[in-house]
Amino acid sequence: MSADTEISLSVIVPVHKVQGYVRQCLESILDPECPNLEVIAVNDCSPDGCGQILDEFAERDPRVRVRHLEQNVGLGEARNIGLDMATGEYVWFFDSDDYATEGAVRSIFHRLAETRPDVLIFDYARGYWHGKVQRSVINDLFREPPAPDVFTLDERPSVLQLMMTAWNKAIRREFLLDLNLRFSGGYYEDINVTYPILMAADRLSLLDRVCYVYRQRRRGAITKTAGAKHFDAFRQYERIFAFMDAQGPKADKFRPLMFDRTIWHLMVILNSRDRLHPDDKRRFFAGLADIYHQYRPAGHAMPEDKSLATKYRLIEKNDYRTYRTLKSVGETRARARTRARKVKKRTRSALSLGNGKAKGLYYRAQRRLPIDENLAVYAAYWYRGYACNPAAIYERARELAPQIRGVWVVKPDAVKSLPPGVEHVVAGSPEYLRLIARAKYFVNNVNYPDDLVKRPGQVHVMTQHGTPLKKMGLDQMDFPVGANNMDFRALITRSDRWNFLLSSNPLSTEAWDRGFPCRYEMLETGYPRNDRLVTATAEDRLRLRAELGVPEGKKAILYAPTHRDYQRGYSPMFDIGRFMRELGPDYVLLLRAHYFYKAEDYTTTGGRASGEVIDVSGHPSVEDLAIASDALLTDYSSIMFDYANLDRPIVIYANDWDTYRRTRGVNFDLMATPPGVVARTEDELVDTFRAGTAWDDPAAKARADFRARFCPWDDGHAAERAVRRIFLGEKVPNPPR
Structure with a gap:
């Protein structure tokens, strides 16, 4: 038996308003090669679709446990709740909008088994919204000087400079519980846990690997939200120093470095443009001065960096006016450069909307x-x-x-x-x-x-x-x-x-x-455009079929393919002429070419059967075409989601699914949850219609499941809800999930 299998790990994931990111988060953690993994997802009364997503994961993976909270308790208390539920030897507190790198969970298991630490620290990278991923700027601390497999903070105090968050550490659960440390409420809720565990640990270990990607979101992050909650940082650091006081003289050796880290972090908050309102900065600076005087260790030396030493002295004097003046000089120069760039851009543009x-x-x-x-x-x-x-x-x-x-x-x-x-x-x-x-x-x-x-x-x-x-x-x-x-x-x-x-x-x-x-x-x-599909009558269908020239008694297949980004032009996916000949005289094809192409692009050397294909590419309403048809033939076009409202057969021709998925990227596996029948070859496509498979019970069941999942809000009133909210200003409730 591998030593890795003797280790168990509980990953605790508080979840709140991250429905766009939580799938990637959980998928990155749930490594199939890690059976001793437990994921505890705490739904902190999230108002969006997070709860349903968590339940989906729990249903298909027994390693996932979900706790739904009836009221929002905040990140710190949600972590505490998860910790109380955990059964693993180690715990890893994971933020639900971030994700683990490929193979990270396996590497963490291996390092834990190899070193058996109280705390394992691993590296991270910042993932920016514009695509840049950058490893932590102090990643050299993992390597210089070379660290022993296991050490104490006294032997390697530089570890205290690593990111103070909970998510870059795996912590031995019993060790954490014995210290009686709990995450606090408010902002910066993890620092009063993460610093003390480093000081108290007898066995620390490092993993020189980027295991975690810290997502730098454009919106929604608390560190980019200005407000008085950032004053919580003072209370959190007071808790850390109280812990050190309780530890007695053995913690004294860490006080100088802990003091410097505290002042550094509080200055980061103060200097950030998006954390404190301007009117609050003087008061925050006064709080910083109080912390400085209360916790500065005896004999503490000023920093060697002259600029930093100057800031320390101003903090010591509580001289915010001079501190602000020094900072304003640099900001004024930066703003001047920004204004110059904007003026140059406007001048260069001269507004091209009117072509002159x-x-x-x-x-x-x-x-x-x-x-x-x-x-x-x-x-x-x-x-x-x-x-x-x-x-x-x-x-x-x-x-x-x-x-x-x-x-x-x-x-x-x-x-x-x-x-x-x-x-x-x-x-x-x-x-x-x-x-x-x-x-x-x-x-x-x-x-x-x-x-x-x-x-x-x-x-x-x-x-x-x-x-x-x-x-x-x-x-x-x-x-x-x-x-x-x-x-x-x-x-x-x-x-x-x-x-x-x-x-x-x-x-x-x-x-x-x-x-x-x-x-x-x-x-x-x-979707407002789907109101017509939901409310269309039999009379509407007959009228539209007559307008399109669909012969009475024939089944009309609407063929609406999508665009292939990986192709320079369009190559026909199948021989339309052969397809119609094989189906026989009972069918007609309504050909809706993608707007990037013309109907002629979909023909093959065999041509189309005369009179059996109606080119509807120029028709102004795809909703009319859907109502008039008897079945939909498509590949990966979004029309399948709209057409499902009609509860008519849908056939997916997926001869190049693997290529499309790799080159375009998809949000779910269509082959696992299709809206009907999937054909992967031209022969299968012909047989699907000729044998009537598209109309049979399994196809109807797949279509019903697809419709329940992707058409829950298409009830014929979507446009009304939109109009009432946008133009009339009414607070129209969203349909139930």
Whole structure:
């Protein structure tokens, strides 16, 4: 038996409002080669979908235990609750928006078995939202001078300089319990545990490996939230010094280094631009001076660094005015450089929205005029026409909010496709510039151009245009083929304009949280465009089939494939002519080419069977096509999530699934939970329809499960919920999960 199997480890994961990240967190921990692993997930009364996600993991992996709290208790107490539940010899406190590196859990098990420490410390990296991953800047402390396998803090005091968090340490559970240390409430809740355990341990060990990735989120992190809660740091450090007092003389040797660490950390909080409100900084500085005088050890020497020594002296004198002046000099210079860059950028841009300096000046002048509080701009698919969620919201707004005048932006060649009575402007025209300068509301299923300036008071609504089976937003950074040289910083700058982001289902909410970490309100309304699918009648279906030319008595298959990022052009996935010949005269194919291509791109040398394929690529409404059809044939297109509302057969042709998954990235395994039948070869595809497999009971069961998971909010009222929240300001409750 391996020594590793004699070790047991409990990973304690408090969870609160991290639904976009908790899956990656748990998946990174649950190494299948670590049977003696226990994951205790404490749902700290999270208001989002975290609880359901945790239950999913517990259902499929017996190593996961979930505790649902009825009220929010905070990170510290949630950790204490997890510690009381733990059974492992060692405990590892893990933040639920972070993740372990590949093989980290196995390495930790191995090092624990090898050294049997009281505390094992391992390295971490910061994972930034823009894709950069950087190892801790003091990782050399793991190697210089070479550390013995096991040591004490007295033998290696530099360990006290390592990150003071709980998540870069595995702690022997009985050792921690015997010290009677508990995580406290408030901010910086772990330092009154992590510093004392280093001082008390008889056996410390290091693992020179990045095991943990500390996610630097754009929003949601407490260290980036200004407020008085940062004053909690004083109480936490007072607890540490109280612990040292209780330890007696044996802790005295650690006081100078602990004092320096305390002053360093409190200065970090003070100097950060996003932790303290300006009015609170003088009071915080006074608290820092109190800590300085109360805990400075006798004989403590000033730092050798002259700049740092100057700051110590100012703290000693409680001279905040001089301290602030010294800091302000550097900040003023930095701001001047930033302003110069912005002016240069604006000058260089000269606003390209109007294709010329004169139009740019006109647009700028229009922005000086008042915003029209009852004017809304609508657009879809880069101004290609009247469609999708914006169209559904527009139609419902005309009924529920008739005071809001809606105007569509379209390209010149899309004007003739607009329904009668729909007001519009042509992109780039003076009317367009006046509209986007003056409108209150902007509703779109893609982003507006980069140089559209969002004025204070304007409201941007992003509806998206599909449930994300594929990775989207920042998630695409790990898949460069699918990202196709995307400028992610520009993407996030555009997304920062959103006030509202619509979500069609819980999967979308998770994906949007991760992919677009911006300051919008998530509207879990369901998809407005799917209202038509839910409310369509038999009469609607007959009328649409007649309009499309579907012969009476034939089964109409809607074929709607998606785009392949890994292909330069499009290569037909199967021979449409052969497919229709094999199916026989009882079928007709409604071919809906992806908007990147033309219908001709999907033909093969065999051609299409004459009269058996109807090209509906230019039809303005995919919802009409879905209602008119009898079954859907697709690959990885998001149309499957919408079509599932009709409860009609869905066939997934997945001949290149492995390639698509590797190059584009996906949010779940479609092959494990398909919305019907999956065909991997052309012969299987033909047989699926010819044998009627798409209509049988197993296919219906798969479709029902898929619909329950991905269409829970599509009840025919999604557009109404969106209109009431956006235009009428009503606090409309989200549908139940």
